[in-house]
Amino acid sequence: xxxxxxxxxxxxxxxxxxxxxxxxxxxxxxxxxxxxxxxxxxxxxxxxxxxxxxxxxxxxxxxxxxxxxxxx
Numbered sequence: 001x002x003x004x005x006x007x008x009x010x011x012x013x014x015x016x017x018x019x020x021x022x023x024x025x026x027x028x029x030x031x032x033x034x035x036x037x038x039x040x041x042x043x044x045x046x047x048x049x050x051x052x053x054x055x056x057x058x059x060x061x062x063x064x065x066x067x068x069x070x071x072x
Contacts, residue, residue: 006031 008016013027020030066072 016031017027020027023030025033
């Protein structure tokens with residue numbers, strides 16, 4: 001485990017603390033969750049960009065996806 005120190009302006013900390021309190025979490029656990037969620041979103045975005053690049057512009061319709069998945 002690594003310890004991280006973050007310096008925030010008082011108003012920024014208070015806003016984060018208010019959100020953490022609203023969600024019933026400590027500031028530390030709230031910030032960890034938010035950071036890890038952002039990391040996951042970025043990884044998903046980068047994977048999507050790679051998939052679009054690898055497709056060379058080919059697309060599949062929504063109906064074709066539904067057919068492939070057996071959804072009516």
